[in-house]
Amino acid sequence: MSDKTGEATQQLTAGCLQFNIAMGDVEGNLQKVRDGLQALARQGGRLAVLPEMWSCGFDYRNLATLAAHTPQVVETVAALSARHDMVVIGSLPELDGDALYNTSYLVDRGVVRGRYRKLHLFSPMREDRYLQAGSKTLVADTSVGRIGLAICYDLRFPELFRRLTLDGADVICLSAQWPKPRRDHWCVLTRARAIENQVFVLAANCCGVQGKLDFFGSSMILSPRGEVLAEAKDQPCEVLATLDKQAQRDYRAAIPAWHDRRPDVYGVLT
Ligand SMILES: NC(=O)CCC(=O)C(=O)O
Numbered sequence: 534m535s536d537k538t539g540e541a542t543q544q545l546t547a548g549c550l551q552f553n554i555a556m557g558d559v560e561g562n563l564q565k566v567r568d569g570l571q572a573l574a575r576q577g578g579r580l581a582v583l584p585e586m587w588s589c590g591f592d593y594r595n596l597a598t599l600a601a602h603t604p605q606v607v608e609t610v611a612a613l614s615a616r617h618d619m620v621v622i623g624s625l626p627e628l629d630g631d632a633l634y635n636t637s638y639l640v641d642r643g644v645v646r647g648r649y650r651k652l653h654l655f656s657p658m659r660e661d662r663y664l665q666a667g668s669k670t671l672v673a674d675t676s677v678g679r680i681g682l683a684i685c686y687d688l689r690f691p692e693l694f695r696r697l698t699l700d701g702a703d704v705i706c707l708s709a710q711w712p713k714p715r716r717d718h719w720c721v722l723t724r725a726r727a728i729e730n731q732v733f734v735l736a737a738n739c740c741g742v743q744g745k746l747d748f749f750g751s752s753m754i755l756s757p758r759g760e761v762l763a764e765a766k767d768q769p770c771e772v773l774a775t776l777d778k779q780a781q782r783d784y785r786a787a788i789p790a791w792h793d794r795r796p797d798v799y800g801v802l803t
Pocket residue numbers: 585654655658684685686687689709710711712715718
């Protein structure tokens with residue numbers, strides 16, 4: 534599919550942490566992540582995906598103050614990722630000057646390898662009123678392979694996922710806060726993005742109630758064929774699966790949709 538495989542691990546144990554995000558409670562949410570990463574590490578996890586805005590939720594009124602904690606939160610996650618020999622990905626509020634972003638941090642064994650600022654802000658949850666949109670995509674080489682990042686509503690934009698795959702991602706990690714009643718969209722779209730790009734998709738959602746929103750969980754791990762390798766129910770938990778990179782290469786060779794694309798006719802993506 535791409536010569537930029539960034540191949541590091543043939544068999545990768547990877548997981549999503551799903552929990553109920555307590556609005557504004559940075560320390561409480563961080564403790565859930567400490568416990569969850571430890572549980573994943575005990576089961577051999579080398580890659581962990583956390584939900585969207587996991588440190589505090591969309592606490593818009595206090596977001597600038599809460600975002601001021603983010604550098605310290607990232608430092609703590611970096612220390613945990615080093616201790617557990619893991620790549621950890623999840624979105625947090627980021628303050629840059631006066632601007633706030635919904636930013637996914639990719640931390641690899643103690644080092645921040647990249648940041649991705651959400652491109653598509655979800656106006657039904659008023660995200661566009663309080664946050665700025667990013668303007669760049671991110672695919673990074675890590676100790677577990679080449680990873681592309683996306684955040685929640687981004688899932689509805691196949692062009693982004695195609696771009697990440699064109700840039701060599703073999704795993705795409707999505708942090709989300711995706712509420713009821715749109716579980717069917719979540720299930721179909723995570724699967725579609727995996728199948729159409731022949732990539733692994735790890736999609737971490739939150740669960741529980743925050744204000745008027747009720748989150749159904751269903752964090753997912755999908756194979757490049759679209760098989761559901763693991764799926765959470767609606768309670769706090771971690772889900773894990775083994776990602777077989779050789780099987781991914783074999784499948785891409787068997788169904789060569791990538792080579793058969795016709796961007797000369799219909800696409801500007803090259
Ligand atoms: N936080 C989000 O981006 C929510 C996206 C969502 O719920 C959707 O249906 O799309």
